[in-house]
Amino acid sequence: MITAGIDVGSLSTDAVLLRDGEVLAYSIVNTGAQARAAAERAFEEVLEKAGISLSEVDTVVATGYGRMSVPFADGQVTEISCHGRGSAFLNPEVRTVIDIGGQDSKVIRLDGQGNVIDFLMNDKCAAGTGRFLEVMADRLELSVSTLGNEDLKAEGAAEISSMCTVFAESEVISLIARGIPRPEIVRGLHRSIAERTAGMANRLGIMPRVMMTGGVAKNPGVVRALSEKLGAEIVVPPEPQIVGALGAALIARKKRSGKAV
Amino acid sequence: MDLNRTIQNLLKDRGRWGKVLSSPVSYRIVEGALALAKKSFPWQAIYQMSRFALHQTGRAYTGKVPVVWSSAFFPVEIAWGLQLCPFSPEVAAAFITGMGFGPEALSMGEEAGYSRDLCSFHRCIAGAARAGHLPRPAALLASTHLCDGAPLLFQNMAEIYGAPCFTLDVPYTASREAEVYVAEQLERLWHDLAEATGRRPNRASLEEALRHSNGFRKNMIRANELRCRVPSPISGNDMLAFIYLFFIGQGSREAAEISACLAEEIEEKIVGGRWGGAEKYRLLWLHLKPYYSNEVMSFIEQAGGVLAYEEFNHIYWPPLDPGEPFLSLARKVLAHFDYKPVEERIRVIRELAEKYRVDGIVHFSHHGCRQSTGGSLFLKEALQEAGWPVLLLDGDCLDGRNEAAGGMLTRLQAFFEILEERKEGCLI
Numbered sequence A: 001m002i003t004a005g006i007d008v009g010s011l012s013t014d015a016v017l018l019r020d021g022e023v024l025a026y027s028i029v030n031t032g033a034q035a036r037a038a039a040e041r042a043f044e045e046v047l048e049k050a051g052i053s054l055s056e057v058d059t060v061v062a063t064g065y066g067r068m069s070v071p072f073a074d075g076q077v078t079e080i081s082c083h084g085r086g087s088a089f090l091n092p093e094v095r096t097v098i099d100i101g102g103q104d105s106k107v108i109r110l111d112g113q114g115n116v117i118d119f120l121m122n123d124k125c126a127a128g129t130g131r132f133l134e135v136m137a138d139r140l141e142l143s144v145s146t147l148g149n150e151d152l153k154a155e156g157a158a159e160i161s162s163m164c165t166v167f168a169e170s171e172v173i174s175l176i177a178r179g180i181p182r183p184e185i186v187r188g189l190h191r192s193i194a195e196r197t198a199g200m201a202n203r204l205g206i207m208p209r210v211m212m213t214g215g216v217a218k219n220p221g222v223v224r225a226l227s228e229k230l231g232a233e234i235v236v237p238p239e240p241q242i243v244g245a246l247g248a249a250l251i252a253r254k255k256r257s258g259k260a261v
Numbered sequence B: 001m002d003l004n005r006t007i008q009n010l011l012k013d014r015g016r017w018g019k020v021l022s023s024p025v026s027y028r029i030v031e032g033a034l035a036l037a038k039k040s041f042p043w044q045a046i047y048q049m050s051r052f053a054l055h056q057t058g059r060a061y062t063g064k065v066p067v068v069w070s071s072a073f074f075p076v077e078i079a080w081g082l083q084l085c086p087f088s089p090e091v092a093a094a095f096i097t098g099m100g101f102g103p104e105a106l107s108m109g110e111e112a113g114y115s116r117d118l119c120s121f122h123r124c125i126a127g128a129a130r131a132g133h134l135p136r137p138a139a140l141l142a143s144t145h146l147c148d149g150a151p152l153l154f155q156n157m158a159e160i161y162g163a164p165c166f167t168l169d170v171p172y173t174a175s176r177e178a179e180v181y182v183a184e185q186l187e188r189l190w191h192d193l194a195e196a197t198g199r200r201p202n203r204a205s206l207e208e209a210l211r212h213s214n215g216f217r218k219n220m221i222r223a224n225e226l227r228c229r230v231p232s233p234i235s236g237n238d239m240l241a242f243i244y245l246f247f248i249g250q251g252s253r254e255a256a257e258i259s260a261c262l263a264e265e266i267e268e269k270i271v272g273g274r275w276g277g278a279e280k281y282r283l284l285w286l287h288l289k290p291y292y293s294n295e296v297m298s299f300i301e302q303a304g305g306v307l308a309y310e311e312f313n314h315i316y317w318p319p320l321d322p323g324e325p326f327l328s329l330a331r332k333v334l335a336h337f338d339y340k341p342v343e344e345r346i347r348v349i350r351e352l353a354e355k356y357r358v359d360g361i362v363h364f365s366h367h368g369c370r371q372s373t374g375g376s377l378f379l380k381e382a383l384q385e386a387g388w389p390v391l392l393l394d395g396d397c398l399d400g401r402n403e404a405a406g407g408m409l410t411r412l413q414a415f416f417e418i419l420e421e422r423k424e425g426c427l428i
Helices: A035-050 A081-090 A129-140 A143-151 A165-177 A182-204 A220-230 A238-256 B005-009 B014-021 B024-035 B042-063 B075-083 B089-098 B102-111 B119-132 B150-161 B176-197 B204-224 B236-249 B251-269 B296-301 B324-333 B343-354 B376-385 B405-424
Strands: A001-007 A014-021 A022-030 A059-063 A096-100 A106-110 A116-121 A212-215 B067-069 B086-089 B138-143 B165-168 B281-286 B306-310 B361-364 B388-396
Touching: A001 A035, A001 A081, A001 A238, A014 A035, A014 A238, A014 B042, A014 B343, A014 B405, A022 A035, A022 A238, A059 A081, A059 A238, A059 B324, A081 A096, A081 A106, A081 A116, A081 A182, A081 A212, A081 A238, A096 A182, A106 A182, A116 A182, A116 B405, A129 A143, A129 A165, A129 A182, A143 A182, A165 A182, A165 B086, A182 A220, A212 A220, A212 A238, B024 B042, B042 B086, B042 B204, B042 B236, B042 B251, B075 B086, B075 B176, B075 B204, B075 B324, B089 B119, B089 B236, B102 B119, B119 B150, B138 B150, B138 B176, B165 B176, B204 B236, B204 B251, B204 B324, B236 B251, B236 B281, B236 B306, B281 B343, B281 B405, B296 B306, B296 B405, B343 B376, B361 B376, B361 B405, B388 B405
Parallel strands: A001 A059, A096 A212, B067 B086, B067 B138, B138 B165, B281 B306, B281 B361, B361 B388
Antiparallel strands: A001 A014, A014 A022, A096 A106, A106 A116
16 A cells, blocks of 8 residues: 655645555655645655656645645645654654744654644744744855754854844844854854743653654754753654654555554 | 625725724614524524624613723623613624724724733723724723733723723632622722712612523523533534623623523424534633634534533522622622632533533633633643643634734644544544
8 A cells, every 4th residue: 555645844845655654755845835836746756756656646645734735635634643643653662752844843742652642833933943044044144954064063152042033133143243153153043942942842741752853853953952951862863854744644544544553 | 795804894994993883873783684684593592692782882882871891700780780881892802803903903002002912802992992982981890800901901991081990809819708898899889880870879770680690690501501412502602602791791681581592592402303413522612712713613613623611601600699789799709710729720620521521621822811821731731630632722812913823723633633533542
């Protein structure tokens, strides 16, 4: 049985194909301005990578903020359940999932079977998310993917107290004007994200093992800052960005077969 | 064509909607239109209540009867007992928002200097009042219990209108001394209010108001008992409309009659076997709901969720004794389970969750509402320990300008997925 999961996020759209519980292929594309077109592109790409045709896919489940914009999906499930399911599949010992995506962040508590028992989702704004890092990277003339390496060069961390993206950007401008080294500003930004995320995680209650998913988990600077703040080891899967889509594909499998995943 | 949207667009101009809102003629026209649509109402009790609300509000704008503003939890029987015209600015704020004029009223309140951290009901009231869109009060009645922002707002509004503001000081702990303290204030207030509004204090009239209030209480208890049936005989969203009677109707003959009609209709529906549908998730709903959009309530309904019971419709007070009006109204005020250490609210909510056999509990955490949201984490922890999934749904009843609807719906859908998993073992 082949199932697919499509995670339409604000910055990236990810697709995963599963055959009998094994990942066949995955794809990651930019969402851009059209969620539906992004979903189609991600799906075409993953089919091509796996070398299979659309007719061979038994069930498709969509997730993410654009989950309702996937016309070929057989069902829609929230990214909260999908990240929970995907994380438990990758590591059955995981009890807490921290997902920092493009425009929101979530903390998810799982039971021993990978079921979500509670969650918290940031509200109001994109502070402390992928979009926050994009804005700051742009201001620092860096690409998001190099922020982690920049952090490694730091000898200290600049103090960034604002949680709001706009105010934090003003702080970064002031720090640049004061000649603070760029790596220290980057580390300060990572600590600022960690501070905000840890607050949310502690509100829900941290239970080991902790897994971090979503695009921001690719940034080792954020992972380290968050791990230090929480006082807990954080497991990062090899491709954290596709965990939501993986969960969606697993849920599609369950929907099709009635078997627990 | 969406008639509501067309009317809203026509009235969007700042002056125009205010003029329409504050004209008694508007209420007579809508009341007439409502009468034509009587049969289309799913519940005649809702039809009657809508007419009562329109009639009362229109009357408040005529200037022919002394209007008293009454804050949400003030024992409004006092005003009915003096045959005054009670007006709830909080209900008016929800109405203004429901009509689509909330953002403008909120902006006017903020322009007047009210912080955006203040409860949106109060900002909306301040904005609409300063623009002259609310009926001029002869007096204002506020209570310090539960909604502690109201007395301060009302004092502020009293200055605008040059009307006296009477504040009922309610102690946090119920005791015999507290009952006497509140009762003495109420008696004094009743006399002072009569003097301020040119009414003669008439004990028989106050006693009658208390009898009506008891009628309302008894009927709502009956309706609430009938609502224990599974599936639910009436939608919780419909039931939330009766907040109007809780805020402003207690002590009126109409509230007693409307609540009797409600209980009878629910009973008829059950006896006739004409009720209920598939219920996937039975919810206990705490606090109010968003009034700027129906998206949340529609989503719940479409997902197969029902509000089996609402905290705001709960009757928590003992019957009133018309022979001891002030003392029994004091007991009523002091009996509120939310105006006590959080353990009492937890106890009541647990009882309700069991009684209404709910699958989960949603606490709509209205921004700026300290009395409700302040204890929500304790509430969540205790209810989860007792076995109920709890969702703290952060949002705002009136101010939709900072709300991402998608995020709120995602939280609700994820909560439903948790409920589904619990029912099915491992659904997904």
